[in-house]
Every structure is written in C-alpha cells, then in structure tokens.
Amino acid sequence: MSKPYVYITRQVPEQLVEPYREIANIGMWKHDDLPVDQETLEKEMAEADGIVTMLSDKVNEEILQKAKRLKVIANLAVGYDNLDLKVIENRGIVATNTPDVLTEATADLTFALLLATGRRLIEADQFVRQGKWKQWSPFLLAGSEMNQKNIGIVGMGRIGEAVARRAKGFGMEILYHNRTKKEEAEKELAAQFCSFEELLEKSDFVVCLTPLTDETKGLFNKDAFERMKQTAIFINVSRGAVVDEEALYDALVSGQIRAAGLDVFQQEPVDPNHPLLSLNQVVCLPHIGSASEETREAMIKLCLDNVTSVLQGKPPVTPIR
Known part of the structure; x- marks a missing residue:
C-alpha cells in the first residue's frame, strides 16, 4: 500500500x-x-x-x-x-x-513590544546610532512606566492570561474584556472584567489579543481611539484587520493617544511607505509573535x-x- x-x-x-x-x-x-x-x-x-x-x-x-x-x-x-x-x-x-x-513565546513578544513602545527603546537606539546623543538631560527620551498602571487586555484567551501574568509581575492593574468572564484569572491575577468601552477609558496600555472574526473586524476604530486616554499606548499582536489603520494613524498624529506597538498589519508584508511606519512613536514588527x-x-x-x-x-x- x-x-x-x-x-x-x-x-x-x-x-x-x-x-x-x-x-x-x-x-x-x-x-x-x-x-x-x-x-x-x-x-x-x-x-x-x-x-x-x-x-x-x-x-x-x-x-x-x-x-x-x-x-x-x-x-x-x-x-x-x-x-x-x-x-x-x-x-x-x-x-x-x-x-x-506558542502561548508563552507570543506573550513574551507582546510584553517586549509593550516595553519597547512604552520606554521608547527603538527611538533611543536610533538616537544613539544617528549620533544625536550629545549630552544627558532629565527628560531625554522619557517614556511611560509600567508599575501601578492599568493594562487593558482585549481577548483573554491563553495568550491574554499569559500576558496578564507578566503584567502582574510588573505591578500593573489588570483589566480585561472577553466574550466570557475568566473566573480563574480573576482569582489568580485580581483581573477585573470590563465592558470594551470601560476598558478603553481606564487603561494606560491597551493590548489587543482578540481573534479576527466578523465581530472583531475593525473593532479598534475612530470611536475606540477617541475613548482612550491621551497618554494611552496601543499594542496589537492579534490580526491587522482588527484595527482601522487610518483611524490609528489619525489618533497618533493628533495626539489622541501617545504611541502604538504593532506586530501585525492589514496587508502583510507591510508597504515600507505605509503612513504608520513614518511615525517615531510607532514600533513595528514583522508578525513575529511566536517566532522563537x-x-x-x-x-x-x-x-x-x-x-x-x-x-x-x-x-x-x-x-x-
């Protein structure tokens, strides 16, 4: 045979x-x-x-x-x-x-992207390489701390829970939105279930880990970004189509939100002339969430x-x- x-x-x-x-x-x-x-x-x-x-x-x-x-x-x-x-x-x-x-590898990458974006690590690296570092100053490339900040996780599946465990280690308060409540995560991590709108309004870091479905396509749109704090940082490690990229660009340029870290895009590989790639406050990765x-x-x-x-x-x- x-x-x-x-x-x-x-x-x-x-x-x-x-x-x-x-x-x-x-x-x-x-x-x-x-x-x-x-x-x-x-x-x-x-x-x-x-x-x-x-x-x-x-x-x-x-x-x-x-x-x-x-x-x-x-x-x-x-x-x-x-x-x-x-x-x-x-x-x-x-x-x-x-x-x-791939749960732990993707959670590692998600948190690395959150840290890189929040602490402006890519900007800082380029600042040194381009010979711009002439002297020290108190607010040179000052970023956002994690400790005592609210992280809002949209999509509390296996990866979302793994990200929440890492956030707990950084002293962050954990908010989440999911189709169903996760009682074990609430007990273990003191995670708080929120409506999508409440999560956007309260979070300092909004992390998108939801799967792409008919319901989640374009979930992060103009209204969503307008609900966020002006100091908020948006992270997407799910699928690019969950985000209205034009609305995200406008929110970043206008100062509606502070920064974004993106591992995924609507069209991949992303066009190097994509408007989001022109912004210093955006950290972009080539869809490497599970790439260990x-x-x-x-x-x-x-x-x-x-x-x-x-x-x-x-x-x-x-x-x-």
Missing part, C-alpha cells in the same frame, strides 16, 4: 520532517521566506492527502475545488482566518491549528502530528472545532 502524500507550503528544516517520512511522502515548497505560488498550490492541492499551510495561505472554495484527495489541513498558527472553515467542513476535510505551544526557535519547531511538529494522525485514521491532536 502506497504512503499518503503530504505537502508543506514553506521549506522547513529537514530534521523536523524526517521522522514523519516513514508515515508519508512529504513534499515542500522550495523557499522558507516566499509564499508558494498559486499554480504550485493548486497542483499540490490536487495531489495531496494532507497539507500544512501558513497563515498567509488563503484556503478558500476556489482552491479547494482542486483538492480531490485532501483529508486534513494543518494551519501553522493559532488563528485560522485564512481558512474558509465552512467550505472545508462541507468537504469533510479536517482542519487543525497550533494552540498552547523552540516554539516554531514545536508548531511544525504539531502540524505534522495532526496530519499524520488523521491520515492513520486517528483523531487530530488539535482540531479547530
């Missing part, structure tokens, strides 16, 4: 793939830093029994029409807004993601565990639903 065929839409380290070659024939896209082209993806979709996709791969009805043998799609991300789940499920295909394994070596390796292994489990007739390890 021939082995099933699995395709991975990026090149990943062979040492991670090798153990799974006993179970399946595995093909990979030739680049690790460029997305698979449409023609190749369609060809592979027609031949594959299982596929490992990246968050930048759009899996919709059009591409799935080519998938005659496909049994499982493993998405290398927690979010899955790139997958048309309704079409996937209607075709009897299993969809999986990678929860849990340990976590990315764990994510790839989990994807392959999901694929091979389904192809062997077993339940997936982490089904999306």
Whole structure:
C-alpha cells in the first residue's frame, strides 16, 4: 500500500520532517521566506492527502475545488482566518491549528513590544546610532512606566492570561474584556472584567489579543481611539484587520493617544511607505509573535502530528472545532 502524500507550503528544516517520512511522502515548497505560488498550490492541492499551510495561505472554495484527495489541513498558527472553515467542513476535510505551544513565546513578544513602545527603546537606539546623543538631560527620551498602571487586555484567551501574568509581575492593574468572564484569572491575577468601552477609558496600555472574526473586524476604530486616554499606548499582536489603520494613524498624529506597538498589519508584508511606519512613536514588527526557535519547531511538529494522525485514521491532536 502506497504512503499518503503530504505537502508543506514553506521549506522547513529537514530534521523536523524526517521522522514523519516513514508515515508519508512529504513534499515542500522550495523557499522558507516566499509564499508558494498559486499554480504550485493548486497542483499540490490536487495531489495531496494532507497539507500544512501558513497563515498567509488563503484556503478558500476556489482552491479547494482542486483538492480531490485532501483529508486534513494543518494551519501553522493559532488563528485560522485564512481558512474558509465552512467550505472545508462541507468537504469533510479536517482542519487543525497550533494552540498552547506558542502561548508563552507570543506573550513574551507582546510584553517586549509593550516595553519597547512604552520606554521608547527603538527611538533611543536610533538616537544613539544617528549620533544625536550629545549630552544627558532629565527628560531625554522619557517614556511611560509600567508599575501601578492599568493594562487593558482585549481577548483573554491563553495568550491574554499569559500576558496578564507578566503584567502582574510588573505591578500593573489588570483589566480585561472577553466574550466570557475568566473566573480563574480573576482569582489568580485580581483581573477585573470590563465592558470594551470601560476598558478603553481606564487603561494606560491597551493590548489587543482578540481573534479576527466578523465581530472583531475593525473593532479598534475612530470611536475606540477617541475613548482612550491621551497618554494611552496601543499594542496589537492579534490580526491587522482588527484595527482601522487610518483611524490609528489619525489618533497618533493628533495626539489622541501617545504611541502604538504593532506586530501585525492589514496587508502583510507591510508597504515600507505605509503612513504608520513614518511615525517615531510607532514600533513595528514583522508578525513575529511566536517566532522563537523552540516554539516554531514545536508548531511544525504539531502540524505534522495532526496530519499524520488523521491520515492513520486517528483523531487530530488539535482540531479547530
């Protein structure tokens, strides 16, 4: 009996793939830093029994029409807004993601971005490199402290709770907004559940970790930024489409809010001429929330565990639903 065929839409380290070659024939896209082209993806979709996709791969009805043998799609991300789940499920295909394994790495990055933005670290680095540091002065590149400040977390899932634990260690007061109350987090961290509007009005740091859904698309709009304190700092490590970027730019330029730290954008890779990139009070990262070596390796292994489990007739390890 021939082995099933699995395709991975990026090149990943062979040492991670090798153990799974006993179970399946595995093909990979030739680049690790460029997305698979449409023609190749369609060809592979027609031949594959299982596929490992990246968050930048759009899996919709059009591409799935080519998938005659496909049994499982493993998405290398927690979010899955790139997958048309309704079409996937209607075709009897299993969809999986990678929860849990990236929680701590993403929380680390979120808090690092919060610190870098609040304490103006990127501005300070450039100030030194550009030869502008001529003397010390009391308010040179003065930023915002964390201690005794309110952090408002929008989206209190696993990553949100991990960020809250870090914030607690910095002496911050934790506010959160979520679809459901998190009683354990409230007990452990003294976190306070708030309406979205109340969180915006009270928070010194507003951290967006909510998944992208029809309800959250454009959640942070002109009205949201107008509700924030003028000293507020906005952090987004979820999805770019949760934010109205034009409204964010206007809020920053007008002084409606103080600064922003962004790991995600509406269009990725972001255009280097994007208006937000022109602002010194914005720290921009290339969607690296989970990008530690340990976590990315764990994510790839989990994807392959999901694929091979389904192809062997077993339940997936982490089904999306």
